[in-house]
Amino acid sequence: MSAGPSRPAPPRSPRSARNPHRAVAAAVATLATALLVAGCGSSTPTTSADGTGQPGRSGASAASLEGTVTVLAAASLTESFDQLKTDFEAANPGVTVETSYGSSATLVQQVDNGAPASVIALAGTAAAEPLDQAAVKDTQSFATNVLEIAVPPSNPGAVTSINDLAKPSVKVVLCADTVPCGKAAQATFKKARIVPNVVSKEVDVKATLSKVKLAEADAAVVYHSDVVAAKDAVTGVEIPSQFNTSLSYPVIRLSDDAATKAFVAYLLSAKGLATVQSFGFGAP
Amino acid sequence: MRYAGRWRSRVALGVPAALALLLLVVPLVALLLRADWARIPSDLATPTVLPALRLSLTTTSVTAVLCLLLGTPLAWFLARSDHRATSWVRALLTVPLVLPPVVGGVALLMTWGRNGLIGQHLAPFGIQIPFTTVAVMLAETFVAMPYYVLAVEGAMRGLDPRLESVARTLGASDLRYLRTVGIPLVLPGIAGGLALAWARALGEFGATITFAGNFPGRTQTLPLLVYVELERDPQVAISISIMLLVVSVLVLGVLRGRWLR
Numbered sequence: 296m297s298a299g300p301s302r303p304a305p306p307r308s309p310r311s312a313r314n315p316h317r318a319v320a321a322a323v324a325t326l327a328t329a330l331l332v333a334g335c336g337s338s339t340p341t342t343s344a345d346g347t348g349q350p351g352r353s354g355a356s357a358a359s360l361e362g363t364v365t366v367l368a369a370a371s372l373t374e375s376f377d378q379l380k381t382d383f384e385a386a387n388p389g390v391t392v393e394t395s396y397g398s399s400a401t402l403v404q405q406v407d408n409g410a411p412a413s414v415i416a417l418a419g420t421a422a423a424e425p426l427d428q429a430a431v432k433d434t435q436s437f438a439t440n441v442l443e444i445a446v447p448p449s450n451p452g453a454v455t456s457i458n459d460l461a462k463p464s465v466k467v468v469l470c471a472d473t474v475p476c477g478k479a480a481q482a483t484f485k486k487a488r489i490v491p492n493v494v495s496k497e498v499d500v501k502a503t504l505s506k507v508k509l510a511e512a513d514a515a516v517v518y519h520s521d522v523v524a525a526k527d528a529v530t531g532v533e534i535p536s537q538f539n540t541s542l543s544y545p546v547i548r549l550s551d552d553a554a555t556k557a558f559v560a561y562l563l564s565a566k567g568l569a570t571v572q573s574f575g576f577g578a579p
Numbered sequence: 580m581r582y583a584g585r586w587r588s589r590v591a592l593g594v595p596a597a598l599a600l601l602l603l604v605v606p607l608v609a610l611l612l613r614a615d616w617a618r619i620p621s622d623l624a625t626p627t628v629l630p631a632l633r634l635s636l637t638t639t640s641v642t643a644v645l646c647l648l649l650g651t652p653l654a655w656f657l658a659r660s661d662h663r664a665t666s667w668v669r670a671l672l673t674v675p676l677v678l679p680p681v682v683g684g685v686a687l688l689m690t691w692g693r694n695g696l697i698g699q700h701l702a703p704f705g706i707q708i709p710f711t712t713v714a715v716m717l718a719e720t721f722v723a724m725p726y727y728v729l730a731v732e733g734a735m736r737g738l739d740p741r742l743e744s745v746a747r748t749l750g751a752s753d754l755r756y757l758r759t760v761g762i763p764l765v766l767p768g769i770a771g772g773l774a775l776a777w778a779r780a781l782g783e784f785g786a787t788i789t790f791a792g793n794f795p796g797r798t799q800t801l802p803l804l805v806y807v808e809l810e811r812d813p814q815v816a817i818s819i820s821i822m823l824l825v826v827s828v829l830v831l832g833v834l835r836g837r838w839l840r
Contacts, residue, residue, distance in 0.1 A: 400810035468792070471793065497788075497793060498793065498806065511693050
């Protein structure tokens with residue numbers, strides 16, 4: 296195994312041995328290249344939806360559905376929308392549903408910057424406010440969600456109620472203040488008059504949950520649906536309704552393409568709503 | 580005929596070369612064009628920026644010191660040995676260099692996390708690494724140290740081996756040889772390696788957010804702040820980006836002026 300192309304060629308020849316400065320320059324130049332290459336990977340945390348399919352721009356509908364529906368959905372919808380995609384593609388063999396998940400704040404920003412999307416589903420109506428309204432064709436609420444505390448199954452912080460999060464020894468992870476679950480958690484702590492020991496504010500709800508799944512944090516404030524989706528990996532601790540914050544999830548259609556309309560209609564159908572609710576969401 | 584042929588090859592090479600240049604330069608220009616220059620001072624005075632700036636400066640400085648203290652001896656061992664194992668160690672060193680930083684973050688969690696290889700033995704003493712500033716330093720050192728070691732090793736290999744032999748016949752120990760002869764001669768390599776490692780540490784994002792989390796003042800470095808601010812106030816994100824761009828250019832300028840001639 297060789298050390299790979301990024302290794303500076305060690306100057307072994309007598310010529311370069313007599314000229315260490317040149318050798319250093321060569322080594323540094325090689326490394327500078329490697330630096331740039333390595334830097335490229337780390338500086339692009341937001342992967343935009345890889346929407347290769349172009350939803351038809353005209354409303355002209357084909358008899359049998361064809362094409363690609365690009366769906367951007369809030370991170371909390373990961374499991375439910377994966378299921379919807381599978382079911383919808385099975386029922387419509389000509390249609391490919393491409394999904395991309397991230398924090399609602401990230402997704403809205405991606406769409407405003409021109410990311411190709413046929414549908415965007417967000418955690419909470421407030422998250423949709425920065426969305427360029429000119430692109431919106433239709434908005435409907437399809438689910439509700441409430442906050443819940445997730446703890447590792449071993450419950451190292453002995454968390455049994457929201458009041459336990461006030462203990463300084465309990466390491467709490469929240470979503471960032473910019474994303475819906477972070478805003479909702481802040482509102483809940485304000486109502487409960489609790490100041491938790493927050494050790495990290497993660498970029499989306501699944502990143503927040505992962506810190507508890509790995510048992511690195513004692514508790515995380517996530518959605519009820521995330522606790523349901525995580526199954527045995529975490530234990531849920533309910534937040535009483537007087538402190539809890541409820542979010543209404545809108546599905547926003549950005550295309551008049553027939554396949555896109557069909558996907559949204561399927562989501563809002565009794566079967567689609569039942570799928571979403573089977574992952575712990577409430578009725579709209 | 581020869582004239583036309585030469586032009587054809589000029590175009591065949593020149594067009595892709597120009598494209599490559601545009602691909603690299605246009606985004607930087609775009610960033611500069613989108614900047615609201617009048618707002619930059621007030622943007623950089625936002626309450627979130629100063630703690631992130633301070634954190635970035637301290638953690639990257641510690642990283643540089645760790646590289647210097649730990650990386651220099653490693654570079655020396657690698658440079659003087661021609662053993663087969665040495666090339667294996669060198670290959671191993673390049674892995675963090677090409678590894679996606681977020682994978683590095685996962686690996687660090689598996690090492691220093693509460694249930695990690697080392698972390699589980701620290702937990703009983705109340706020592707927890709993730710979500711602390713120490714975690715940021717570990718993440719930055721993990722990604723930056725290989726740059727330093729390889730740069731310094733390259734410089735040390737360029738030294739005349741007779742210098743070391745002479746020093747030894749005069750009775751100098753390895754440590755004394757390095758202190759009085761070896762290191763002074765490779766100072767440019769050390770400085771270049773430090774600048775590269777420091778710049779890489781400053782830009783570190785993936786390993787940090789995975790391993791250290793994101794908390795203002797404690798683990799939120801400038802790149803993490805750029806990511807979060809882009810969702811809150813894009814103009815602030817652009818202003819911080821410009822500052823980081825200026826710093827990067829300065830580092831490169833120092834490298835070019837001094838050691839990349």
